[in-house]
Amino acid sequence: MKQKDSHLSNRQKQALQTRQRLLDAGLAVFLENGFQKATISQIIKKAKTGYGTAYVYFQNKDELFIELMEDVMNRFYEVAELSFEPKSKSEAYEMIEHQVRLFLKLAIQEREIMKVVKEAIGLSVAVNDKWLEIREKFIKRITVDVRYSQQNGLAKPTLNAAVIARAWYYANEMFMWEIVEKDITSIEDIVSNLTKMYTGGLYL
Amino acid sequence: MKQKDSHLSNRQKQALQTRQRLLDAGLAVFLENGFQKATISQIIKKAKTGYGTAYVYFQNKDELFIELMEDVMNRFYEVAELSFEPKSKSEAYEMIEHQVRLFLKLAIQEREIMKVVKEAIGLSVAVNDKWLEIREKFIKRITVDVRYSQQNGLAKPTLNAAVIARAWYYANEMFMWEIVEKDITSIEDIVSNLTKMYTGGLYL
Amino acid sequence: MKQKDSHLSNRQKQALQTRQRLLDAGLAVFLENGFQKATISQIIKKAKTGYGTAYVYFQNKDELFIELMEDVMNRFYEVAELSFEPKSKSEAYEMIEHQVRLFLKLAIQEREIMKVVKEAIGLSVAVNDKWLEIREKFIKRITVDVRYSQQNGLAKPTLNAAVIARAWYYANEMFMWEIVEKDITSIEDIVSNLTKMYTGGLYL
Amino acid sequence: MKQKDSHLSNRQKQALQTRQRLLDAGLAVFLENGFQKATISQIIKKAKTGYGTAYVYFQNKDELFIELMEDVMNRFYEVAELSFEPKSKSEAYEMIEHQVRLFLKLAIQEREIMKVVKEAIGLSVAVNDKWLEIREKFIKRITVDVRYSQQNGLAKPTLNAAVIARAWYYANEMFMWEIVEKDITSIEDIVSNLTKMYTGGLYL
DNA sequence: AATGAATGAGACTTCATTCAT
DNA sequence: TATGAATGAAGTCTCATTCAT
Incomplete structure (x- = not known):
């Protein structure tokens, strides 16, 4: 800077x-x-x-790796941080679809390092903890977005934003791992179905 | 028997x-x-x-564990295999909510062994492969259920059943792990929000 | 029979x-x-x-192998047992050359099993002992031949038949192993040089 | 030094x-x-x-042993490297007899470690390979000596120096092992007969 | 004569990490 | 700030052989 x-x-x-x-x-x-x-x-x-x-x-091998991992995850987090202030359901749909696409495309780009991250999560408690921390950061950000939509009368107000955000993030993360591990390259089907189900379920 | x-x-x-x-x-x-x-x-x-x-x-420690793991997972699979032939959206909702609840309750019951399963997945390639196999079995079963609802005019016919089933399963699996690992005992909030979002997004 | x-x-x-x-x-x-x-x-x-x-x-794996090994070695021993009653140095040369050739040809024929024999000698005390026994049988037979030549005025009488027989056998055995292990197929050079040196050194 | x-x-x-x-x-x-x-x-x-x-x-037990083995074998090799430029057949005889005697005496001196070497050759591929390497070094050196005698009109020029050297080395090595393994201490009979046969067969 | 379930000794090797320099 | 020699815990799995049936 x-x-x-x-x-x-x-x-x-x-x-x-x-x-x-x-x-x-x-x-x-x-x-x-x-x-x-x-x-x-x-x-x-x-x-x-x-x-x-x-x-x-x-401090040790794990810490060195975590530093590397954070660099990559910041790139993912940038996607989560994209401003989200939709005026309508259809605008929300567009924005969410866009976000999912960016997220999964990033997974394809960073495939190799993400494979190592997946392996490390299972092997190192420190890496696993770091991953959990990163995950919560994502979920927290999504929760804010869900609340925004609820407060602006776009989303069903009775749903628990925190739970919904978590479920949504989970689905995204899991598809991300699948793309990474199975060397998947065509994501449009995933993007659109995921977005449709989510917006259909959450938005009014 | x-x-x-x-x-x-x-x-x-x-x-x-x-x-x-x-x-x-x-x-x-x-x-x-x-x-x-x-x-x-x-x-x-x-x-x-x-x-x-x-x-x-x-053959080795992994194989012995896998045998044990399959026993437990069969209990989970029984839930997935519950007959699913709803006549209406509301009946579908009831059935799905019921299934989710049973699934997560089972996670609470089998918490201790599932913690070991989680650990083993990260540590043993054989266990990980077995887990992937089990997962696909679940997803296949759910895909059938989604198709049933689509064919009976209950669910949106344009959604890709396989992708939806996968997303749905992923959300459930991840909440299952969360319950297992964070010693969560109150699941009703999860059950209802998960079900609402899913049925809201999938069903007509 | x-x-x-x-x-x-x-x-x-x-x-x-x-x-x-x-x-x-x-x-x-x-x-x-x-x-x-x-x-x-x-x-x-x-x-x-x-x-x-x-x-x-x-009794055990070694014994089973030894039985197999004896079968093969009997074929070698037949060569050693070939009647040897030369009338002249040149006849002796012919007979010895013939014997060496047969011996080494047999090594080529039985190459695969002999490779295993070589391995087993180093690994099993019982097989090693059996091999030593077989070797002594060969040397004893050759000693008889050397003595025959000495007694018939064909070979230098001052040489120690037992030692000469042993040296001669050793050279043959070693070339046999070499042929077996290095997959050698052309033996004529070995046959003729070996025989010439031996008869030159032993015979009058 | x-x-x-x-x-x-x-x-x-x-x-x-x-x-x-x-x-x-x-x-x-x-x-x-x-x-x-x-x-x-x-x-x-x-x-x-x-x-x-x-x-x-x-790297492992084998490598440590090989290092030890090389030390011993260098002492043997010193004998093989003894200058060999005989002027006559009888001088050649003297020199060869001397060399054989030194070689076999060394075997008696180093008996204990050589027993271990013999065992190790059968048990470890790495040690066996090293032994083969050492053996070829010996044979190469002897080949030079044989050629020297041939070029100086002392030895039969038609014999193949490489084959003769090999045969001669083989006989020596085998007697060496016999001395080592059977705890033989009187070597004069072997020395003289071996030398006589060799020089009788090779020299003019 | 034939079977096959049960046994158990035990040596190797790796590699993250430390700490004196 | 940089170095690199030294450390040591620890758990796998094989396979010839036995002996009760």
């Missing part, structure tokens, strides 16, 4: 570079070997640092 | 008993330690058999 | 057949998997008998 | 010591238990290092 780094000492700049080298190397190694088979050994070799150096910047 | 076994030789009966002892011991050990920490060693000790004996009946 | 079996009871005939079935199955399994990887399990499955049955006829 | 190591950091020197401790411990353990029964566990206990440490320096 602003001119960061500019006020840093050379030493600090170097440190930042080392850190970034580890991150880059980590990404490459995780993509190539998956989470479990990736070793710190491979990562530091690729980053040309010593064993200890990796532990200066990251 | 019937008198099976009756035609088995004593030897075979004994073998069957040994196998069952291992299964029982396995369940106890998995419940107590979780999937990862459970060891074959603990299981055979509890079953009072030799190491090799376990490997006569099960 | 004579009409064996004819006087055997049916039961004894059956037993003999079972034994033979095990031997045949053993050969097939050893050839396919090598000594170490071959399992009793595979053998009895192929022979269509029970576990225990194999142990009625053979 | 010279002051190598001098330029190594303390860290590297320490590492070298650790490695040597493992090698020394390995030798002791292999001598005491043979190859098969020796365990990494015993070795690290004797070397007072951790499990992982052994695997830092050697």
Whole structure:
């Protein structure tokens, strides 16, 4: 954003570079070997640092991966954060369909790293916890959107926004995993059915 | 059920008993330690058999667990198999709500073993594959139900039954995991919101 | 040789057949998997008998293999037993060259089983001992031949027949293994050089 | 020998010591238990290092043993490398007899470790391969010697030096194993007969 | 003569992490 | 800030063989 780094000492700049080298190397190694088979050994070799150096910047393998994972998930979160202030049911439909499409397209784009994320979730408690945290962030954001529609008389006011948001997110997340794991590339059928059922069920 | 076994030789009966002892011991050990920490060693000790004996009946820890998992999942599947031939939208609503409630109640009942299942899915490829297989069985069954409603003029005929069934199942499965993992006991809010959104979105 | 079996009871005939079935199955399994990887399990499955049955006829896996090995080695031993009563050095040369050629040709013919024999020698004490026994039988036979030549004034009388026979056998055995393991097919160079050196060194 | 190591950091020197401790411990353990029964566990206990440490320096038990084996075999190889430039047949005879004697004496000296080598050759593919490599090195060296004698008009020029060298080496190796395994101590009979036959057969 | 259910010893190896330098 | 030598826990699974039937 602003001119960061500019006020840093050379030493600090170097440190930042080392850190970034580890991150880059980590990404490459995780993509190539998956989470479990990736070793710190491979990562530091690729980053040309010593064993200890990796532990200066990251508590452990999981933390390094989580950093990488957050980068990717931020891209997903940008989609969730898209402004959502529809004036009508049909506008809501358009916006939601658009959002779902972007979300699933992103899954296709980030397929490889997401496969590793899926694996890591099952293997590392820390990664799993991080994932849960990310998920709640998504659900919270969706809950806000649902409430907006209810407050503006577009959506059924008796439904529990939090539960609906969760259900909706769950369906999206699961299709996302399916796309990632089964190498699915055509998503339009999913996009439209998902959106229709959701808006049909939620909106007036 | 019937008198099976009756035609088995004593030897075979004994073998069957040994196998069952291992299964029982396995369940106890998995419940107590979780999937990862459970060891074959603990299981055979509890079953009072030799190491090799376990490997006569099960290829490895994963296979033994999968057998156990299938037993539990069959109880879930019974719910999915409940006859579903509604005459009206409201009858459909009743039936679906009933099914969801049974499904989630079962999750509460089987909470402990399901926690282990969740853990095992992330840890064992074999268990994960089995889970995917079970999931597809559920989705296939739901797809049939959706089609029935469409063919009887109850549900929107333009929706893709397979995709809708999948989305619906996904939402249910995810709430099931949430209930299992967060020790949730009050499910009525989930049941009613889930059902309302689903029937509102799918049915005419 | 004579009409064996004819006087055997049916039961004894059956037993003999079972034994033979095990031997045949053993050969097939050893050839396919090598000594170490071959399992009793595979053998009895192929022979269509029970576990225990194999142990009625053979003390253990090694014994079954040794029986097979003896069959093959008898074919080699026939070469060693070829009558050897040369009248002159040149006749001796011819006979020895002929013998070496037959011996090494046999190695080519029996290559596959001999590979397994080599493996088994290193792995099983019993097989190794049997091999040593077979070797001594060969050397004893050769010693007789060397003595014959010495007694008939054809070979240097001061050489120690036993040591010479052993050295000669060793060279032959080693070339045999080389042919077996390196899939060598052209042996004439070996045959002639071996024979020339041997007769040159031993004969007058 | 010279002051190598001098330029190594303390860290590297320490590492070298650790490695040597493992090698020394390995030798002791292999001598005491043979190859098969020796365990990494015993070795690290004797070397007072951790499990992982052994695997830092050697891929596995086989590799550690191969290192040990190479040390011994180098002593044998020194004998094979003895300069061989005879001026006459009788000088050749003397030199060869001397070499054979040294070779077999060495076998007596190194009997215990060579017993383990023999065992290991049958048990470990890696050790077997290493042995084959060592053997070829010997044979190559002998081939050079045979050629020298042929080129200087001492040995029969029509014989194939490579085959003769191989045959000669084989006889020596086999007697070496016999001496090692049967605890033979009187070698003069072998030395003289072997040399006589060889020189008689090869030289003019 | 034939069967087959049961047995159990036990050695390997990996790799994230530490901490003295 | 960077290094890298050292650590060590821990759980799998095989398969020849036995012996009661």
